[in-house]
Amino acid sequence: MRSKRAFTLVEILIVVIILGILAALVVPQFTGATQEAASKSTVSQLSKIRNAIGVFYVRNGNTWPNITAGDGTWGEVITVGGEYMKTPPANKWVSPAYSTTIILRDTPDTEYTLPSPTYGWIYSPTRNEVWAAGFDEFDNPFPR
Numbered sequence: 001m002r003s004k005r006a007f008t009l010v011e012i013l014i015v016v017i018i019l020g021i022l023a024a025l026v027v028p029q030f031t032g033a034t035q036e037a038a039s040k041s042t043v044s045q046l047s048k049i050r051n052a053i054g055v056f057y058v059r060n061g062n063t064w065p066n067i068t069a070g071d072g073t074w075g076e077v078i079t080v081g082g083e084y085m086k087t088p089p090a091n092k093w094v095s096p097a098y099s100t101t102i103i104l105r106d107t108p109d110t111e112y113t114l115p116s117p118t119y120g121w122i123y124s125p126t127r128n129e130v131w132a133a134g135f136d137e138f139d140n141p142f143p144r
Contacts, residue, residue, distance in 0.1 A: 038092040039141045045089035046132045046139060049121070052077045052084035053130065067123050072100040091120030093134040093141055109133060112142035 056065045056077055066075040072088030079086070090099040095116035103119040108131035117133040124130075135141050 035144075041092045042132050042135065042141070043139050045091065046130065046135075048085065049074070049077070049089050049130055053128070056084050057128075064125075064128050067102065067104075067125065069102055069104045071102075073102055089121070091132050091134070093132065093144070094120050098133075108137045109135060109142065112144045114144075116144075 052074075053065060053067075057063065060076075065077045067073065067077070068075065072078065074085070074088055077084045078088055088100040090096075092099065095118075098116065098118050099120040101119045102121045102123050104125055105122050106124045106126055108122055109117070112134045119133050122131040122133060131137065132139065134144065
């Protein structure tokens with residue numbers, strides 16, 4: 001007698017169901033990790049730009065840098081030699097098209113505007129403070 005070795009339809013269905021259950025458990029963890037990474041990256045960039053502005057202030061006789069509204073317009077804070085920062089910081093919490101754009105305003109965001117804020121950073125020339133778009137005054141991200 002010859003025996004054929006093959007999987008039955010029931011065995012294949014059980015394997016597919018087990019793989020589906022495992023995928024349903026793992027996939028949501030990756031989406032949360034992506035948002036957490038974007039949030040932490042933005043907070044890190046925010047810390048760097050605040051430090052750069054503070055160092056500029058001390059090194060230039062208690063004078064704040066000339067920061068204007070626009071795409072990456074951090075004025076003397078962004079320098080070729082990288083004395084303060086080499087490149088404009090990017091806010092990963094907003095659309096990449098607006099991640100380096102600065103607006104001038106005296107208050108941080110109060111909510112995340114959909115589909116995405118049209119700026120990455122908020123600078124207050126009167127208070128000399130910087131906030132990230134889509135974040136509250138305590139550097140906590142708003143849900144998007």
